[in-house]
Amino acid sequence: MRRSRTALRGAAAAITAAGAVAIPVAAGTAYAGTGQIPYQCQIFGTRFDYNATVTVTAPAAAKVGDEVSVDVDFSDLPGVAPLPVQKWTTSGSVTVSGAQSGTLPIKAPERTGPVPAYGPLPIGKVSGRLTLSAPGDVGLAPAGLSILADAGAQATIACTPVTTPAPLATIKVEEGGQDGPDASVEPPTVVQGGAFTVSGTGWRPGAADLTLCDANGAACEPDDLTGVTASADTAGRLTASGSIAESAAVGARTLIIAQGAVTKRLALTVTEKVTPPDGGCGDKPASECGEQKINLTVNGGPLTMSRQPGEVDLTPVTLNGTEQNATGSLKDVEVVDARGGTTGWSLTGTLTDFGSAAGTKIPAGNLSWTPRCTAGPGAGTVTPGSAGALSTTTAATLCRAPDGAGKITGGTFTADAGLDLKIPPTTGAGRYTAILTLTLS
Structure with missing residues (x-):
């Protein structure tokens, strides 16, 4: 997953972490711990509670250099979608603590419904792989969760623990004779x-x-x-x-x-298995007709993004006692999918509040964008996200390339968006700045 940060200048809420846990239980070579983790979730402007039953499964013991699987199983998400959900993709993270620290990304394959309107959304197992780098006890605690749901239009459901959860599983890591198998x-x-x-x-x-x-x-x-x-x-x-x-x-x-x-x-x-060429030689003698088989190997590359340099300057405004609008456009972002596979990608964004040197703010939700996406010559399908307000916590989709459904995806794509910021009449004079973070996954 790659991120790009862009400064927005012109006239730009945070959610804290969470969690209550149960004591984990070791079973054979696997270590599974279950707990109740209270999350606060948001879809568009609606917030709701998600009291999740979460089980983290990992090996009870391993060695330095081992790459181990970490599975996080979530209970169903409460039904909040007013329309049937046709498909959804879940991603998130696990907090790694103890002998080594950091964040482990986890993801689940796309699931399909339909799930009826306001029906609970099955989350199930979301997994990642962790390479163990130091001896000692390594704790694993569930962290944020994001569900990209498609109910005719795409929407991201972002869930954050209400308090910081304690580890639900612990791996006892021993010194290894080599860097894993x-x-x-x-x-x-x-x-x-x-x-x-x-x-x-x-x-x-x-x-x-x-x-x-x-x-x-x-x-x-x-x-x-x-x-x-x-x-x-x-x-x-x-x-x-x-x-x-x-x-x-x-x-x-x-x-x-x-x-x-x-x-x-x-x-x-x-x-591909192909029938050896019989060409047009047939029964002709080799002195009169010959055939050659020509092979080609195509190696896959990475999924990357880059952006046009510089900052985004919105049109200046002069306060006149009424709400006004400042407009502009994002710097172009180029996405290159050279993986040679069938997996799609999404480019999403979150925004900080606009702040000034005097300490006054304009909420992030006052900025709306209208995404625009263009596929380069020979590239696969790309669709823009929905026009709407940005958020400090809920990632909004800028552009998305769907999975290929058995067909190879890829190519070069360009993404940008028109920007419209509402300036309240009570805004203090000064220069305001916000940071837009774009994430490619």
Whole structure:
């Protein structure tokens, strides 16, 4: 996820964190803790309470260098949408504390409904992967949650804990002999129906699982692999083999090796199985006719954004005792999706209040934008977000490219927006500044 901060100058509420927790319980090699976390959520101008039952699951123990899975399971969100919700995507974060600290992004694949109007919205499991960097106890606590819902128009539901939650799960991290388990796949490019082998070191003795996913490690398809065997011996040497299903999607893919909560991702390219060329030579002798097969490998790139330099200056106003408007336009933002996959993206924004040197403010909600989105030559579909007011807490969509539904997405896109700021008649004179944060995910 990438962020860009833009200063808005012209004539620009915070929510604190939350949480009540229950004591976690260890179960086998997994550590699952459940608690009641009170959230305050907002959709557009409506706020509502969400008393979530949250379970955080992670390994009870691991080593430095291990990449572990962290699953956060949320109870249903109260029904607030006045229209049936057709599909929704959930993302959020987990606060990491103790031997290492930071924020772990979590995300769930897009879910589809419909969910009836005012019906509870299922959230379920939202997951992320954490690389352990230091020995000691590492605590995991649920933090913010964001649901991008589509009910004919898109709306973001942003939820923030009312108080800072305590960790619901703890990983006991020991010193590792190396930076986590190692693995490699041969060959790195496999034709549909072709076989591959995996070898590695540093694994725990026992069975392992293999899954083939898209280039980003999401949209995993269990049926894309056949005849899989995978296990590590008592010395930690991993041996695995399998075949790519003839129906597997071609292109850049990710082979995920999982052993409990420890995972390793390997890049793997799947090529299309084609009938060997018989061309026009037929039964002609080689001295009279020859054929050559030409191959091409296309490697996926990143999802990035950049913006036109400079600040946004809104039109100046002179107070006259009535509400006035200052207008302007965002600096152009360019999004480049070179991943070569089927996953879409969204570009969203939040805004601080406008403040002046004298301490007077203009609320962020006084600024409205009208998003504009343009797809470059040959690029996929892109749609603008809804026109409306910005917020300090609820991310508004500037532009969005939907998932490809089996088709490759990508290309270069340009996003901007017209801006309109309402200046109350009671505004103090001076120069005001706000910060717009744009997030690409």
